[in-house]
Amino acid sequence: xxxxxxxxxxxxxxxxxxxxxxxxCSHGIxxxxxxxxxxxxxxxxxxxxxxxxxxCSSRAAGYLNFNTLHTxxxxxxxxxxxxxxxNPKLDVIVITGDGDASAIGxxxxxxxxxxxxxxxxxxxxxxxxxxxGGQYSPTTxxxxxxxTAPYGNIDRAFDLVxxxxxxxxxxxxxxxxxxxxxxxxxxxxxxxxxxxxxxEAVSSCPTYYGRRNKLGDAVAMIQWMKDTFVEKxxxxxxxxxxxxxxxxxxxxxxxxAPEYTDKLYQMINEVEARHEAGV
Amino acid sequence: xxxxxxxxxxxxxxxxxCGICVxxxxxxxxxxxxxxKCKIVNLEACIKCGQCELRCPDYAIYLEEASGE
Amino acid sequence: xxKKALLMQGNEACVRGALYAGMRFYSxxxxxxxxxxxxxxxxxxxTVGGAFIQMEDEIGxxxxxxxxxxxxxxxxxxxxxPGFTLKMENLGYAVMSEIPLVIVDVQxxxxxxxxxxxxxxxxxxxxxxGSHGDNSLIVLSPNSVTETFYLTVExxxxxxxxxxxxxxLTDEVIGHAREKIILPEPGExxxxxxxxxxxxxxxxPFGVEEGDKVPRFAAxxxxxxxxxxxxxxxxxxxPSNSQENAKLMLERIHNKLKDEEIIxxxxxxxxxxxxVFLAFGSTSRSAVAAVNELRAEGxxxxxxxxxxxxxxxxxxxxxxxxxxxxxxxAEMNLGQYVLEVERIAAGRTKVSHLGRANGDILRPEEFVNxxxxxxxxx
Numbered sequence: 001x002x003x004x005x006x007x008x009x010x011x012x013x014x015x016x017x018x019x020x021x022x023x024x025c026s027h028g029i030x031x032x033x034x035x036x037x038x039x040x041x042x043x044x045x046x047x048x049x050x051x052x053x054x055x056c057s058s059r060a061a062g063y064l065n066f067n068t069l070h071t072x073x074x075x076x077x078x079x080x081x082x083x084x085x086x087n088p089k090l091d092v093i094v095i096t097g098d099g100d101a102s103a104i105g106x107x108x109x110x111x112x113x114x115x116x117x118x119x120x121x122x123x124x125x126x127x128x129x130x131x132x133g134g135q136y137s138p139t140t141x142x143x144x145x146x147x148t149a150p151y152g153n154i155d156r157a158f159d160l161v162x163x164x165x166x167x168x169x170x171x172x173x174x175x176x177x178x179x180x181x182x183x184x185x186x187x188x189x190x191x192x193x194x195x196x197x198x199x200e201a202v203s204s205c206p207t208y209y210g211r212r213n214k215l216g217d218a219v220a221m222i223q224w225m226k227d228t229f230v231e232k233x234x235x236x237x238x239x240x241x242x243x244x245x246x247x248x249x250x251x252x253x254x255x256x257a258p259e260y261t262d263k264l265y266q267m268i269n270e271v272e273a274r275h276e277a278g279v
Numbered sequence: 280x281x282x283x284x285x286x287x288x289x290x291x292x293x294x295x296x297c298g299i300c301v302x303x304x305x306x307x308x309x310x311x312x313x314x315x316k317c318k319i320v321n322l323e324a325c326i327k328c329g330q331c332e333l334r335c336p337d338y339a340i341y342l343e344e345a346s347g348e
Numbered sequence: 349x350x351k352k353a354l355l356m357q358g359n360e361a362c363v364r365g366a367l368y369a370g371m372r373f374y375s376x377x378x379x380x381x382x383x384x385x386x387x388x389x390x391x392x393x394x395t396v397g398g399a400f401i402q403m404e405d406e407i408g409x410x411x412x413x414x415x416x417x418x419x420x421x422x423x424x425x426x427x428x429x430p431g432f433t434l435k436m437e438n439l440g441y442a443v444m445s446e447i448p449l450v451i452v453d454v455q456x457x458x459x460x461x462x463x464x465x466x467x468x469x470x471x472x473x474x475x476x477x478g479s480h481g482d483n484s485l486i487v488l489s490p491n492s493v494t495e496t497f498y499l500t501v502e503x504x505x506x507x508x509x510x511x512x513x514x515x516x517l518t519d520e521v522i523g524h525a526r527e528k529i530i531l532p533e534p535g536e537x538x539x540x541x542x543x544x545x546x547x548x549x550x551x552x553p554f555g556v557e558e559g560d561k562v563p564r565f566a567a568x569x570x571x572x573x574x575x576x577x578x579x580x581x582x583x584x585x586x587p588s589n590s591q592e593n594a595k596l597m598l599e600r601i602h603n604k605l606k607d608e609e610i611i612x613x614x615x616x617x618x619x620x621x622x623x624v625f626l627a628f629g630s631t632s633r634s635a636v637a638a639v640n641e642l643r644a645e646g647x648x649x650x651x652x653x654x655x656x657x658x659x660x661x662x663x664x665x666x667x668x669x670x671x672x673x674x675x676x677x678a679e680m681n682l683g684q685y686v687l688e689v690e691r692i693a694a695g696r697t698k699v700s701h702l703g704r705a706n707g708d709i710l711r712p713e714e715f716v717n718x719x720x721x722x723x724x725x726x
Binding site: 013045051061067069072075078079083111264269272 | 372373375393394395396397398399401403404405407408411412413414415416417418419420421423437438441567568569571572573574575576577578579586587
Binding site: 003004005006007008012017018019021022023024025026027028029032177178180181206217218219222223 | 288290292293295296297298299301302303332333334335336337338341342343
């Protein structure tokens with residue numbers, strides 16, 4: 001008898017478990033949500049490609065039994081673009097962190113959104129660089145602490161949802177590790193959506209972000225998500241005062257727009273046909 | 280799938296003792312014990328809701344169909 | 349067969365060669381003096397069902413090309429100095445994860461933005477040492493439009509055969525020169541495709557099967573699910589911190605390119621040469637003219653032209669160093685490849701450098717004067 005669930009046995013490279021993540025790191029929760037979404041959708045694992053960058057979250061790729069590509073820091077979306085264009089039938093999912101996606105990889109992120117290429121991007125946002133030991137990232141809140149923000153972060157933080165919406169993503173959602181069921185649903189919709197989809201998965205780093213900011217242990221950080229994140233429609237009903245210290249989660253964008261590889265191959269097919277006809 | 284066929288499994292080797300499953304179990308089935316790992320302490324109370332499996336970062340606790348035995 | 353001679357630019361010949369070799373993906377970013385390669389690829393790739401995409405930056409240009417190669421396409425990107433610098437990170441990734449890829453560097457004057465429209469050969473060391481860590485890759489240097497075509501075909505073949513990035517190190521002069529070229533018919537040059545996994549055994553994505561030079565390549569989506577990473581990894585592709593594994597893996601990546609089959613060079617008037625010019629790329633053309641002029645005056649000079657720049661043609665240079673009185677390494681830089689020649693010659697012959705890095709080509713008379721100075725002092 002296996003000592004792991006059927007889901008884990010089916011989709012994880014169990015010989016590589018346990019994973020490297022710290023006790024209570026929510027990356028394991030989000031990774032399971034991705035796998036659950038893939039299972040629920042019944043995707044053919046042979047056609048699933050997971051591309052990741054560098055950082056704690058990006059280590060997820062190695063544990064998953066799909067076609068997995070652990071790339072360079074920030075570049076996952078560019079690699080993924082090459083893969084998707086080369087074989088549009090593949091389901092390409094990018095796993096990235098807040099620093100990977102929005103700092104060093106920020107340019108690739110906005111341009112992937114602009115192209116509306118059919119990729120699914122899951123951003124594990126724990127508001128810190130965990131792999132290197134707790135430096136502030138573009139999503140570290142203003143005045144929060146990191147090892148490189150020892151007197152409080154003077155930067156202002158990105159709102160990833162607004163960033164990718166502004167850049168042209170056609171499906172955008174935010175979930176949290178606490179709201180793992182809803183998170184799974186957003187990931188399912190993101191994968192099914194034709195175009196560039198981004199799901200921000202609010203994550204917790206008890207080891208670095210939690211300690212530096214005195215947020216308590218792993219449990220307290222998940223509890224914080226439960227207490228702080230309000231489903232978007234409920235959030236919209238709150239008045240300004242009630243919104244203080246609260247954040248919305250849910251679906252923010254879900255629109256149809258021409259998809260990049262569709263347009264590209266439409267053009268290629270037309271040109272090739274004209275060329276073959278000698279026109 | 281009927282919940283009656285489900286059994287709660289805990290793989291203590293995989294458990295890193297974070298306590299998330301304990302905190303969010305609605306019926307207090309679980310506890311962190313002396314070795315800093317999770318233990319099923321009140322199985323009778325388990326309603327097989329799957330909240331523990333949903334949020335276990337280490338895939339140590341899960342519900343499984345009993346017919347597998 | 350009645351073949352038509354065409355007038356073609358070096359950069360176009362590169363694209364024609366790439367298509368001949370089976371390129372079906374190009375991604376890049378515009379930069380002088382390489383831009384015609386992107387433009388021609390954009391025009392021609394769709395005619396054969398291939399994809400051209402312009403990426404948001406140079407880094408994206410190489411990263412997408414690596415992704416395409418992983419998905420099974422023959423992929424290329426092209427750039428020049430500043431862009432080549434930006435590509436270094438992912439060039440190293442392709443070395444480490446053994447991804448077939450062709451990168452064209454049409455050299456221009458540097459450092460930095462330098463001289464965008466003028467020529468240079470100052471990226472020689474960067475091709476080899478530009479990316480961090482102990483890199484090993486193949487670098488080819490064409491000296492004409494026709495050779496640009498053939499070496500681009502060769503670059504794809506080598507990339508596929510050795511699972512490695514291959515750099516075509518050309519320069520502004522060769523890239524923009526227009527010359528007569530007669531293109532080969534399809535089938536005239538052998539085209540090599542990466543070897544797929546063997547079906548009679550479990551696939552080891554980074555393990556070498558007996559009789560093979562490199563691990564077999566399964567494109568993503570073809571039924572082999574495995575991991576690719578830029579970290580040191582085991583045969584399955586999973587990251588490994590083992591120092592023993594790191595040692596073996598790096599040795600394997602280095603040793604696979606110590607294959608004499610890779611090495612190409614050309615000798616001109618070398619039989620009885622007492623003094624030798626060593627030059628590659630556009631510079632070698634001035635060297636030919638200088639050799640002819642000096643020979644006419646009775647000087648016993650020759651030309652050795654490395655076509656494979658890296659790995660360097662060590663055996664051939666070694667042999668020359670043991671025979672001739674002097675070697676003049678001529679290159680459009682302040683002294684780069686000369687260091688490699690000095691290393692190989694190891695004091696057995698006088699090695700001198702003829703070079704400049706102001707955008708101007710080295711002229712035949714400079715070679716002539718340099719050689720005469722040597723002969724006069726002898």
